Amino acid sequence: MTQDSFEPKIVAFCCNWCSYAGADLAGTGRLKYPENIRIIRVPCSSRVDAALVLRAFQNGADGVMIAGCHPGDCHYDTGNYHTRKRMVLLKSLLEFIGLSSDRLLVKWISGNEADRFQVTVERFTKELKQMGAYEKARDLRCAK
Amino acid sequence: MKIGVFICWCGSNIKNTVDVEGVAQSMRGLPQVAYATDVQYLCSEVGQSEIGRAIDEYKLDRVVIGACSPRMHEATFQQLMVSKGLNPFYVEIANLREHCSWVHTDKEKATVKAIDLVRKAVAKTRHAIPLFSEQLDVSKRALVIGGGIAGIQAAIDIADAGYPVDLLERESSIGGKMAQFDKTFPTLDCSACILTPKMVEAAMHKNITLLTSSQVEGVSGYVGNFNVTIRRRATSVRAELCNGCGECITKCPKKVDNEFDQGQSKRKAIYTLFPQAVPNKPVIDRDNCIYFKTGKCGVCKRICTTGAIDYEMQDELVERAYGAIIVAIGFDLNKPHHLGEYYYGQHPDVITGLDLERMLNASGPTNGKVLRPSNGQKPKRIAFIQCVGSRDKHKGKPYCSKVCCLYTAKHSLLLSEKSPDVESYIFYIDVRAAGKNYEEFYERARLQGAKYLRGQVSKVEPLGDKENRLLVRGFDASLSEQIEIEADLVVLATSIEPKVDAKQLGSMLGISSDQYGFFTEAHAKLKPFETQTQGIYLVGVCQGPKDIPEAVTQASGAAAKAIIMFNKGQVKSVPTTAIVNRDLCSGCMQCKSACPYEAIGSEQVAERLAGQTRQRVVATVNRVLCQGCGACAGLCRSGAMDIGGFTHRQLLAEVDSL
Numbered sequence: 130m131t132q133d134s135f136e137p138k139i140v141a142f143c144c145n146w147c148s149y150a151g152a153d154l155a156g157t158g159r160l161k162y163p164e165n166i167r168i169i170r171v172p173c174s175s176r177v178d179a180a181l182v183l184r185a186f187q188n189g190a191d192g193v194m195i196a197g198c199h200p201g202d203c204h205y206d207t208g209n210y211h212t213r214k215r216m217v218l219l220k221s222l223l224e225f226i227g228l229s230s231d232r233l234l235v236k237w238i239s240g241n242e243a244d245r246f247q248v249t250v251e252r253f254t255k256e257l258k259q260m261g262a263y264e265k266a267r268d269l270r271c272a273k
Numbered sequence: 274m275k276i277g278v279f280i281c282w283c284g285s286n287i288k289n290t291v292d293v294e295g296v297a298q299s300m301r302g303l304p305q306v307a308y309a310t311d312v313q314y315l316c317s318e319v320g321q322s323e324i325g326r327a328i329d330e331y332k333l334d335r336v337v338i339g340a341c342s343p344r345m346h347e348a349t350f351q352q353l354m355v356s357k358g359l360n361p362f363y364v365e366i367a368n369l370r371e372h373c374s375w376v377h378t379d380k381e382k383a384t385v386k387a388i389d390l391v392r393k394a395v396a397k398t399r400h401a402i403p404l405f406s407e408q409l410d411v412s413k414r415a416l417v418i419g420g421g422i423a424g425i426q427a428a429i430d431i432a433d434a435g436y437p438v439d440l441l442e443r444e445s446s447i448g449g450k451m452a453q454f455d456k457t458f459p460t461l462d463c464s465a466c467i468l469t470p471k472m473v474e475a476a477m478h479k480n481i482t483l484l485t486s487s488q489v490e491g492v493s494g495y496v497g498n499f500n501v502t503i504r505r506r507a508t509s510v511r512a513e514l515c516n517g518c519g520e521c522i523t524k525c526p527k528k529v530d531n532e533f534d535q536g537q538s539k540r541k542a543i544y545t546l547f548p549q550a551v552p553n554k555p556v557i558d559r560d561n562c563i564y565f566k567t568g569k570c571g572v573c574k575r576i577c578t579t580g581a582i583d584y585e586m587q588d589e590l591v592e593r594a595y596g597a598i599i600v601a602i603g604f605d606l607n608k609p610h611h612l613g614e615y616y617y618g619q620h621p622d623v624i625t626g627l628d629l630e631r632m633l634n635a636s637g638p639t640n641g642k643v644l645r646p647s648n649g650q651k652p653k654r655i656a657f658i659q660c661v662g663s664r665d666k667h668k669g670k671p672y673c674s675k676v677c678c679l680y681t682a683k684h685s686l687l688l689s690e691k692s693p694d695v696e697s698y699i700f701y702i703d704v705r706a707a708g709k710n711y712e713e714f715y716e717r718a719r720l721q722g723a724k725y726l727r728g729q730v731s732k733v734e735p736l737g738d739k740e741n742r743l744l745v746r747g748f749d750a751s752l753s754e755q756i757e758i759e760a761d762l763v764v765l766a767t768s769i770e771p772k773v774d775a776k777q778l779g780s781m782l783g784i785s786s787d788q789y790g791f792f793t794e795a796h797a798k799l800k801p802f803e804t805q806t807q808g809i810y811l812v813g814v815c816q817g818p819k820d821i822p823e824a825v826t827q828a829s830g831a832a833a834k835a836i837i838m839f840n841k842g843q844v845k846s847v848p849t850t851a852i853v854n855r856d857l858c859s860g861c862m863q864c865k866s867a868c869p870y871e872a873i874g875s876e877q878v879a880e881r882l883a884g885q886t887r888q889r890v891v892a893t894v895n896r897v898l899c900q901g902c903g904a905c906a907g908l909c910r911s912g913a914m915d916i917g918g919f920t921h922r923q924l925l926a927e928v929d930s931l
Contacts, residue, residue, distance in 0.1 A: 149342075176903030
């Protein structure tokens with residue numbers, strides 16, 4: 130598959146209060162971004178555990194994005210600090226077991242940063258296109 | 274289980290980019306999907322009754338909606354479920370508008386994505402569990418933070434409804450920015466004449482407690498039950514003993530710049546904020562008081578006949594419970610030192626609009642006379658410059674400060690009334706006079722002789738003559754040529770900005786702010802008073818630039834919201850709380866340390882194992898305190914913690930479906 134025709138699959142976990150709202154605002158503002166992303170709503174980025182990320186990779190995601198409120202701005206005070214700690218650890222674990230940590234993107238996007246959401250999705254999609262399909266983490270038992 | 278899938282056209286909003294019939298069609302074969310269709314407007318009465326009809330006809334017990342963002346209409350569809358006798362959490366919404374049709378243009382690709390999103394919602398709803406909220410009692414007392422006109426109005430309205438209110442103000446008197454103004458547009462009412470009665474009404478109201486010289490130190494709790502720690506700063510004057518005679522102020526030997534007059538006059542180290550201050554009790558400015566700096570002096574204490582001066586007074590921390598919090602902290606005005614072209618801070622005759630306002634005020638530094646700060650002479654020609662730092666992202670703020678056009682028109686009118694020979698030149702980009710009687714007011718200013726010059730000012734510089742006048746260079750877009758005005762006084766309409774420490778208060782309250790620092794309302798159109806944190810409301814300029822009537826309107830609106838809650842007496846708790854699976858819980862209690870609401874506790878359970886009874890510790894969740902963030906569920910090692918509405922099974926099903 131050539132780079133141009135390859136369309137990466139991105140699973141994004143967006144916190145309800147900031148990033149999901151930011152994505153909504155991107156819609157309201159009619160900002161355009163690639164169709165590759167599928168957003169899953171979570172109450173807070175700290176709800177996302179490693180199992181969900183790994184399952185997404187097993188299932189055929191080429192990239193996973195976790196987006197939450199900016200540090201200090203968490204709707205639940207401290208949730209994104211847990212996310213930050215947990216995802217730093219997960220990234221190093223991914224490298225440790227031989228998987229790529231570049232395919233896991235953690236980003237802080239507030240409810241009014243529609244443009245930041247758009248740019249993030251555009252950039253991540255472009256990067257994943259360059260990286261190509263991600264077969265290494267696939268679990269064939271999950272194959273549909 | 275029977276799932277019904279409904280895809281909304283949203284008129285053309287979704288239908289133009291997504292093949293809605295195709296999406297509905299592709300859902301029909303999915304397991305447990307008993308019915309799938311597309312409807313023109315699901316949120317309309319017709320759409321709602323179509324869902325209701327299908328629920329009855331096909332005996333549906335789960336509903337999947339493909340429509341706008343769940344943040345928009347989730348509650349609408351949940352109510353419909355309740356009216357059909359179903360649990361509100363048996364409805365799931367796929368965001369086909371904000372996350373799909375509005376952000377994509379390729380219909381084929383958008384339809385593929387839409388199918389994925391709806392299939393994901395179907396997968397999630399298969400694992401939905403019924404959720405219920407609990408009723409919580411509300412503490413029927415409100416805290417209003419900020420004693421400007423907006424805060425005062427909100428406090429009076431809540432108090433009039435019969436509920437106690439604490440009105441907190443950082444300064445030693447309530448009144449806020451409005452107390453500094455001379456006249457108000459468009460009626461030219463004297464600002465103090467309409468504000469002072471309100472201040473007194475608030476102070477005398479049996480349901481209002483004034484907490485002046487106070488600030489918020491910490492906030493915990495949730496809607497209906499906030500706990501706020503308030504620092505009551507030591508004023509060094511016992512308010513209960515002071516009779517307000519003012520002798521201490523007269524005799525105090527220390528003079529410092531008077532902030533209330535924008536530094537254009539002096540005040541004493543023991544002072545009241547302004548002559549009509551409420552409460553009218555002086556306070557000691559410890560940073561400048563000779564006694565506090567050197568240990569000598571003590572004049573005020575010696576002459577006070579009631580023994581009200583208390584140098585030993587300490588800051589006091591009080592903790593109080595409130596059901597609702599109203600944030601009315603107001604704004605700051607920019608000091609444009611960073612914009613060198615206006616020569617502000619380098620020449621005394623370049624002043625801000627508020628500086629001029631104080632001069633115009635009869636109780637201000639010049640007793641109502643407009644004088645050049647450099648030599649105390651009457652100016653003959655004044656140049657007003659609009660949008661200083663506003664409406665230009667390269668100079669500071671892209672937004673419009675909203676009130677400057679009208680207050681500048683007011684200034685030119687007041688000046689022409691005081692001395693008809695004064696010339697006013699007003700450099701502007703556009704005149705924004707939207708508001709009742711505002712356009713007429715602006716017209717009046719023009720007819721009275723104000724010379725409006727459409728164009729921006731490029732430079733203000735000293736003219737170098739013996740009167741030390743200023744040269745204002747600008748561009749007149751109507752004539753399409755450069756113009757120069759020789760002015761005695763230059764008045765800058767500087768931008769309205771959030772309070773410097775607004776962010777700090779925001780994070781204490783758990784409310785967010787926009788890129789400029791103004792607090793964000795829950796919905797730009799439909800929830801202008803509410804914040805994302807239930808029970809906390811916004812009023813006044815801390816939410817965005819607005820004039821006095823708008824601030825007052827918002828204050829009464831927010832007050833009504835608080836009153837409604839107090840009237841009900843109860844609020845519903847969040848239904849999507851944490852759930853412990855006791856069989857899996859190992860009692861490590863890591864969840865407890867992650868919980869920001871102290872909602873997690875522990876208890877001993879007894880189990881029979883291999884013929885023996887064994888004690889074991891498991892986590893418990895206080896469903897009233899839990900707000901459902903899921904930090905505990907995200908870190909639980911044994912997978913024993915879950916969040917209603919976002920369970921492991923539901924999220925995994927969503928991931929698996931993609």
